[in-house]
Amino acid sequence: MSRLVLKFGGTSVADIDRIRNVARHVKREYDAGHDVAVVVSAMSGKTNELVAWCREASPMHDAREYDAIVSSGEQVTAGLLAIVLQSMGITARSWQGWQLPMFTSNAHGSARIEDVNGAELVKRFQERKEVAVIAGFQGIHQQTGRITTLGRGGSDTSAVAIAAAIQADRCDIYTDVDGVYTTDPRVVPKARRLDKVAFEEMLELASLGAKVLQVRSVELGMVHKVKIFVRSSFDKPEDIDPHGMPPGTLICDEEDIVEQQVVTGIAFSKDEAQISIRNVEDKPGIAAAIFGPLADTSINVDMIVQNVSADGKTTDLTFTVPAADYQRSLDVLGKAKDKIGYQRLDGATDVAKVSVIGIGMRSHAGVAAKAFNALAARNINIRAITTSEIKFSVLIDAAYTELAVRTLHSLYGLDKA
Amino acid sequence: MSRLVLKFGGTSVADIDRIRNVARHVKREYDAGHDVAVVVSAMSGKTNELVAWCREASPMHDAREYDAIVSSGEQVTAGLLAIVLQSMGITARSWQGWQLPMFTSNAHGSARIEDVNGAELVKRFQERKEVAVIAGFQGIHQQTGRITTLGRGGSDTSAVAIAAAIQADRCDIYTDVDGVYTTDPRVVPKARRLDKVAFEEMLELASLGAKVLQVRSVELGMVHKVKIFVRSSFDKPEDIDPHGMPPGTLICDEEDIVEQQVVTGIAFSKDEAQISIRNVEDKPGIAAAIFGPLADTSINVDMIVQNVSADGKTTDLTFTVPAADYQRSLDVLGKAKDKIGYQRLDGATDVAKVSVIGIGMRSHAGVAAKAFNALAARNINIRAITTSEIKFSVLIDAAYTELAVRTLHSLYGLDKA
Known part of the structure; x- marks a missing residue:
């Protein structure tokens, strides 16, 4: 039995059908006996809609209000996924940043995570095997009590921070690619998917890696030694062995990479x-x-x-x-x-x-x-x-x-x- | 100088242009020196969209998740109105139910308001003349820390509860009619707008009144003696004298109605x-x-x-x-x-x-x-x-x-x- 964080981006939760697909991924891990926390982004397009309204309201706008508005996208997705999971017979509840709480700096719009309280999540894993569905991208500033957001792509960072807080065995980032490649496969058809990459390498891979994963989340993973696994959200949930290791790239400490390549x-x-x-x-x-x-x-x-x-x-x-x-x-x-x-x-x-x-x-x-x-x-x-x-x-x-x-x-x- | 609560429904905040119109109503009262708290609904259509998603996720769904999802509509509008007000040079900030906090029962989906803390709003009126923009329809259950909603039309009730909490002189409900009439003007063209109606009468007017105002908000107004003023959101903000009494119907204690009619x-x-x-x-x-x-x-x-x-x-x-x-x-x-x-x-x-x-x-x-x-x-x-x-x-x-x-x-x- 492991403790896992699963993170799904906007495309994976774009509508209720896709949210159902996400729920089947969760169910697979849940049925295998793992403790599961899920971190979700807003439905794709929703954040853009909210941002456009803020700009229309005023080109120069209060970042605190922007955060209150834009964070609503993740709030909706988290609730919807919790509902779908419940309908599959899984005990689940949604969590917003302020409910955990996930404390951040007050740099609204691009806040830095300061402290995540995972105690209640762990208690609920143990007491009733409850799946936590967490709105990504958002937190709260402790002193002002106002909602903050982590900036675009912040859900990756949320996921890794939560994985650190609950001491997860792994943080799975479901994305539209099935891992990190030795180079861009469109340029080099012979490019291979890497099974493992060290945190430092992932940071340097920049142009290759940035499309797959937020740089900040890799930094956070490196500091807290959270194993990050980049995998495809397109794989049929039922085709995957929850005890095995599906195709993907594990971003981990260099010590965990036995056969280190000279060039990655x-x-x-x-x-x-x-x-x-x-x-x-x-x-x-x-x-x-x-x-x-x-x-x-x-x-x-x-x-x-x-x-x-x-x-x-x-x-x-x-x-x-x-x-x-x-x-x-x-x-x-x-x-x-x-x-x-x-x-x-x-x-x-x-x-x-x-x-x-x-x-x-x-x-x-x-x-x-x-x-x-x-x-x-x-x-x-x-x-x-x-x-x-x-x-x-x-x-x-x-x-x-x-x-x-x-x-x-x-x-x-x-x-x- | 008075202390006012202004409440605007979904049609009044349906898009940014209409939110700007709402802001001009607020500005008029603000410029006249009044303390102003504004309560807003979700943009019209938004709540329906969110409710439809909940149903699609599962016909039988957890009311706690429903509340987390559906309350996001008001959250967005409150933030947008705060941004527009700021762009007009008015100090303003948004408040969500859990931020005030507005404590309710845990009857998710149709929660009852238990206690509203207006102290921080009043402090900010006094210290910096800040306009409070409050997301209507939503609250928080103190013990579970989860978001609750008051049920459809709950924003009227939010507004009256906040008016009671901050001891407002009046709670203005801006609506698509300019008041309460002696009967339905479509049936009786000679129907007159009533200047004043007693709370008890308003409750009994039922079929006439329900189109204008939530029954619960009238009950709450009666208990806390909050004067509720039903007025038109279509009047041009600049044409109204903030010190006079515009067209509308005041719902008040019967003692405040000097010339009581036998039949209202x-x-x-x-x-x-x-x-x-x-x-x-x-x-x-x-x-x-x-x-x-x-x-x-x-x-x-x-x-x-x-x-x-x-x-x-x-x-x-x-x-x-x-x-x-x-x-x-x-x-x-x-x-x-x-x-x-x-x-x-x-x-x-x-x-x-x-x-x-x-x-x-x-x-x-x-x-x-x-x-x-x-x-x-x-x-x-x-x-x-x-x-x-x-x-x-x-x-x-x-x-x-x-x-x-x-x-x-x-x-x-x-x-x-």
């Missing part, structure tokens, strides 16, 4: 623009002078490469920004030219970032060197390189993205047999 | 059926034997007429039921024939009840006699008569309903000049 996955992003600042003075505070104004205008800077100055006086500095922010970035930097003190500004929008991720890199030398050789052999020019402990990224011409990803995917033995 | 209004109901039980034994317990089985099958019995037995042995007993329950009533009584002990059962569905209401009746003799004469002069046959302190009703052939109502309306001087 290849991520890439084409929506990048490169900006280079030439002959900038090599003096303290120069990075702050450049990136301060960009941050002030909410431009998200990614790869930053600064080489050691050859003459000790000036250097070149390269970084990437989202392609959509390219022109705005040039404008911001143009205005700050005197303050920064540089000679020339250049850049390109037709660039892509390709990243290789793997915890095994830490203990294996020469992993990146292999990649540089392989890319060179394909005549792919590397514009810039950054590295971290478990990841390295190269900036290349966008036209070579697919070729580079496929080359590296094969190189590190990720291709499916 | 004429109510009628055509959806009636008459059932007569002939030659029933005149012995103790016979009424219970008849009305018990009807109550058990949820048939609502209205007028009951039992005459004093002429021979001391048997009597006839007549009563009315809703026309839709006629056949079912006959079936129930047919089955219970031996137990009740009667000779014959007869009845009619083409009957109507016409009632004359007025607190002045208490101190004026011969009010009913005048009616009987006037109806006789029109050749309208009276099938049965019942009377109470402030009302009498006659049962007549349905075909004569309009004629009877118009005759009585003129008779008691209710026609508009």
Whole structure:
């Protein structure tokens, strides 16, 4: 017997028929004797409707009222799922964030979870095997007593926080993909589903992982050591063995991964623009002078490469920004030219970032060197390189993205047999 | 400066434009210096949508889950109105039932209000002139901490309960009619709007009043002496003098009505059926034997007429039921024939009840006699008569309903000049 948290997103609960399908997944685990807590999102489309009303009411609106309004979507789904479960003969009740309570910060609209009280849920598991159906995405600020929301996709984070609070054996995230892949299968048909990924890798997989799971929920899982299992909501509930391990990807502590691969996955992003600042003075505070104004205008800077100055006086500095922010970035930097003190500004929008991720890199030398050789052999020019402990990224011409990803995917033995 | 509760129904908050209109009503009172609490219903149609989902989830559903789901409608409207008010420069915040809190019984789906805490609202009126926007229809059960709803139309009751809790000078119910009329203006074009009606009269006006205001809210107003003002939500907010008294009907204590009319209004109901039980034994317990089985099958019995037995042995007993329950009533009584002990059962569905209401009746003799004469002069046959302190009703052939109502309306001087 295990204790499980099951999380279902908006598409899985879009109407009563789909809610019934969710209920059958719950019933399977319940019938197998597991303690079950379910976390649900709003019916798909509902949150958008509520958000649109808030905007129509006033473009600038009180985030506290926004939260009171938008949280109602999850409230409805939780109640409906509880009703369906009861109609199947399962003891179940709905819980709203304020009822648990799930205490959060008062950063309305993007609140941070501070403390979740799972005691009552556990008591009810033990006393009457009651299934808890929890409205995701929402909490309450203890001091003001007002409803908060965790921001878009916050239900994943709710689920992991609840799993931590009730010391669940696993937090199952039911989604429209059946797991995390070594890379995007649309680009590399030979991409494999990963059975296990370490939390740190999942965080670095960024572009691959973000479509599957909220980054915050992975961080939370890492801190509280909550095993997160990404699985498909499309599998027929009755076809799954509740005692076995269905297809999916387990995101877990690296210690739980026995056979650690050197490289776990290849991520890439084409929506990048490169900006280079030439002959900038090599003096303290120069990075702050450049990136301060960009941050002030909410431009998200990614790869930053600064080489050691050859003459000790000036250097070149390269970084990437989202392609959509390219022109705005040039404008911001143009205005700050005197303050920064540089000679020339250049850049390109037709660039892509390709990243290789793997915890095994830490203990294996020469992993990146292999990649540089392989890319060179394909005549792919590397514009810039950054590295971290478990990841390295190269900036290349966008036209070579697919070729580079496929080359590296094969190189590190990720291709499916 | 007064303290006011303003209540707006579903049609008044059906979309953001209408919510803006509501906000202008609030602003008018706020700008005039009044303390304002607003009670809102769900956007029209929303509650029906939520109820339909509950039914689709399961025809027999947990009323606690139903309440959690259905209460979300008012939650949304309250938040949206708070946002619009803020955009007009008015300090405002939304309150849900559990936040006030408004404690109710745990009769989910039709909970009774037990206690409303208005202290925080009053503090905020005084400290920062904050407008309270309250989700109507909902409360919380103190022991279980679960959301309750008051049943359909419960927002009127919420509004009056809040008015009592904050000792409001008046509770304004904005509705799609501009007040309570002496009778249905569609039947009697000369019907007048009443400026004032006593609580007791409003309760007896039943068929007239029920379209305007929930009966429970009137009862609550009577107990707590809350002045309820029924007024039109269609009046342009800016055309109204916040210090004057706009068109509408004030429902108040009879002591507040200086010039008491003998007759206040004429109510009628055509959806009636008459059932007569002939030659029933005149012995103790016979009424219970008849009305018990009807109550058990949820048939609502209205007028009951039992005459004093002429021979001391048997009597006839007549009563009315809703026309839709006629056949079912006959079936129930047919089955219970031996137990009740009667000779014959007869009845009619083409009957109507016409009632004359007025607190002045208490101190004026011969009010009913005048009616009987006037109806006789029109050749309208009276099938049965019942009377109470402030009302009498006659049962007549349905075909004569309009004629009877118009005759009585003129008779008691209710026609508009």
